[in-house]
Amino acid sequence: MEYHDSDTAKAVSNRVASFMDEVVIPREREALATQEPIPMAEIEDLWEQAKERELFAPQVSAEYGGQGLDFSDMLPSFEQVGRSLIGALALRANAPQEGNMHTLEMVGTDEQKERWLRPLVQGDISSAFAMTEPRQGGGSDPKMLQSTATRDGDEWVVNAHKWWTSDGLNADFYLVMARTDLDAHPYEGTSIILVPADAAGVTVVRNVPHLGGHGITEREGGHAEVKFENVRVPVENTIGEAGQGFQIAQMRLGGGRLTHCMRYSGMAERSLDIAKAYLSEREAFGTTLEEKQALRHRIADAETRLHAARTMVRHAARELDRSDARIEVAMAKMFTANVTQETIDLALQCCGGNGIGKDLPIAHFYENVRAFRIVDGADEVHRRSIARWAFEDVDEDEIENTLQFDEDLRVDELDE
Template sequence: MLYTIVSDMEYHDSEKAKEVAGRVEDFMDEVVIPREREALATGEEITVDEIHEMWDMAKERDLFAPQVPEEYGGQGLDFSDMLPSFEQVGRSLIGALAIRANAPQEGNMHTLEMVGTEEQKEEYLRPLVQGEISSAFAMTEPKVGAGSDPKMLQSTAVKDGDEWVVNGHKWWTSDGLGADFYLAMVRTDLDVHPYEGTSIILVPRDADGVEVQRNIPHLGDHITEREGGHAEVKFNNVRVPIENTVGEEGDGFRIAQLRLGGGRLTHCMRYSGMAERSLDIAKAYLQEREAFGTKLEEKQALRHRIADAETQLHAARTMIRHAARELDRSDARIEVAMSKMFTANVTNETIDLALQCCGGNGIGKDLPIAHFYENVRAFRIVDGADEVHRRSIARWAFDDVDETEIENTLEFDEDLRIDALDE
């Protein structure tokens, strides 16, 4: 059976966006998904060397790091133009990784490109884009620390001469095990509100006092040997130069919000691709499987549920694109919140339906649906739990918060990506 996205919907993406997405789709179908199928069938992990070979092939096809400016080795697509490509890579557990569009690397690249100094861009951004080094974003904290309410941030950085002294306890730090550096969100001024007294500090992994404690076990599994993990990390009197401040001192919340707005939408597109592939597999199965005298595709209850799923996915894609257009003009905080919350639930429901349609084959791991099912559940928690986004939308709907507070509020659970192979 062939499982490919078949969509006649016209979203009026630019010709450039459609052309690149078409080439990404071909790369997924010809290279990435066949290797994924083989790995699922044999249980053998996809090696780091194989991923690097895929990077070389992606570079040959001008698909590598589509979201990064050309001067740093990417394809230089603007935000709206890259979204259709992100949907295509979402069809595979290793799709984003195969073209260097995976999180948290993608978000960290964007952050350094937006606000990093020229020195930071040369030392960290350029090799990060090329895959020579890896990174992590460290915000979420255990126990009484920052999570859905990042104002509870406990980690600190105190100036001592020309250095920061960083102390903190982080967890759910995506790719934290293999990171060469961390973008750590810490309080740098305890005398002001966290929105004004928080900074992002670049902390090298090999700095004295950086202690990676463990990889946190979690729902979802892997098919590569990549050991990025979701780490628990402690910073114990870690000294780094003041020049390692990313952006302006005290500007951490604003920078993180800029990072998250686009990141949430790229996640939405990846997961919509995952849901669409699951649905395609389910439809192919329903067309072949017979029960009680007819093909399953002829059962009205199943047909109606598939129709509902297609409708919901179309609505999600439309909503994401609208939010992306608004993001070019403003922070689009409410549009992004609506897109993230809606898409997270739609993709969860769609993949659950696909698994149900395939029955025993759905829960088996010869097909990717069971893997998708494990991975997609986290999307309703990471990058802002459903409840956090609903809170933001409700406050906007009831007009019970002024514009200044809306602009300054940063409500998200974490910027880790428990998604496919971004772990």
Template sequence: MEYHDSEKANAVAGRVASFMEEVVLPRERKALATGEPISDDEIEGLWDQAKDRDLFAPQVPEEYGGQGLDFRDMLPSFEQVGRSLIGALAIRANAPQEGNMHTLEMVGTEEQKEEWLRPLVQGEISSAFSMTEPMQGGGSDPKMLQTTAIRDGDEWVINGHKWWTTDGLDADFYLVMARTDLEAHPYEGTSIILVPADADGVNVVRNVPHLGGHAITERTGGHAEIKYENVRVPVENTVGAENEGFQVAQMRLGGGRLTHCMRYSGMTERALEIAKAYLSEREAFGTTLEDKQALRHRIADAETRLHAARTMCRHAARELDRSDARIEIAMAKLFTANVTNDSIDLALQCCGGNGIGKDLPLAHFYEHVRAFRIVDGADEVHRRTIARHAFEDVDETELENVLRFDEDRRIDALDE
């Protein structure tokens, strides 16, 4: 499909696609075939090659070592890297690093950018976003946030319990969401605070075991459970304005949801390509499977829905340049998450025993994609947001017509 992305976006995405086909996918296939994880040295070697091809950190301004693409122009490249389990990592566009870079670039001070953003972009350090909490803390309902940061002179004293802190095992610093004004509503009294991983009182409890947790790289990062116990950091570590953490988080998560959508769209496209190649070769009951109408129609439906998802993401990205695009992003994330889940499930089913085997990447895709209906906002949260918007502006004239129609029906019934 032709999506009329800009000339610059297509040029970079074309180079990314070549990098995936020539370098990244062959290395992924070898890792899947041998079971030997890809080493940190090899990942850094991929970074060097990405830099040589002017592909490294496409989402970051050039002054910090990236390629300086604007948001809409980088989406096609994110779709290409999504085709591989290590694609985003290979060009330093993987979550949560990409979102944390964006956050620091948007609202960080110059000192924060020099000390943390620049080395983060180059892969010299790693980061994590520490927001989600165990029951009964902040999760799908972020107003339930329990972690606090109490000001003591020129320091924050942080106490709280977090989990699902992605890449938290390897992180050199965390962006921690904490309530900083306990008298205010959480939306108006929460801040994001940069906490070095080696600060006293930062206790990584464990890596939370999870679906799709079998990485093909040595660099797993994990999803850490962390306790912050009287952690002291300077007030100057506040990222963005004090008590405006939710506004900053929304800016981070809005774009992050779309980049996730595009990465998973790329994964879905590759899954369908694998399925179609298999169906064209596999013979059963007298013909190849691609000649079976039921499978052909299911593939057609999957292709149609994937096209719709990719179009929705581009529309939401365009609107994000004009406004917060909250509803457009919610719709795109909800729809894409379900399309990618359904399509990868179909691709695995089409490949039968080869689908559930791990010589192909489909089983890995299947394990990874299920979480997408929960991370970055569960389906139910996005439906709630969309529904609330749908009922905000009920047309009063239409409401009167409905009420009048109901009244007329009652009168007619009495007459009968």
């Protein structure tokens, strides 16, 4: 399909596709066949190859070691990295690192960028985004946030209980959402505070067991439950302005939701490719399976809906360049999450026993795609925002942010 992406977007996407096909996917296949996790030294080697091809960290400016691509030019490449279980990681475009890099570059101070962003981009350190809380804390309704940070002189005293903190097991620092003004509405009295992992009072309780996770790399960042008990950090560790945490998080989420959509559509595309190849070779009841009309029609429906999802994401991206595009992003995210789940489910069904086996990546994709209808805003939360807009029963400014627990939970790096 021709989506009329810019020449830059097409050129970069083509180079990323070649890198995936020539280097990344073959290494992924080997890991699936041997069931031996890929050592981090090999991941770092992939980073070096990505740098040589001018593909490394496409979302970060050249000043800090990235490619400095505009969002629209970068977006098609995320579909290509989504075709591999380690695709985004190979380009250092994996969540939550990608989102945290964007946040620090967007609103961080010069000192914060030098101390934390530059080594984060290069892979010298790792990070996590700590927003979601166990019940009855912040989740789909972010106003329920219980975490607090109280100012004591030149320090914040942070008390928080978080979970679904992606990459939290190995993080060198956390971006913690906490209420800093209890007298203000949470949307106006919440801040993002950078907390080093080695600060006194930070405890990683456990890795939360979850659906999915392919175990394809040596280092698993997991989805940690973390406690912050009377943790003291300098006020200078505030990311952006105090009280602007939700606004910053919403800026982070809009683009993040769309990059996730493209990664999942890439995953669905590869699943369909595998299924179509299987159907063309597998014979049953006198003909190959690709000649069975019922399967042909279901593949046609999947291709159509996947095309619609890609088109919707690109439209939302164009609107995001001009406004917050909250409704367009909500529609694209909800629709794509359901389409990719249905498509991968169909691909698995078409491949039968080979589909549920883990010699192929489809079973991993199937486990991981289910989470996408919950993370980055559950279907129901997005539908609520869309319905309120459709019925025009509130002003747009009053439509609640659709922040969702663990906005960083993702398919490509569930265990990085």
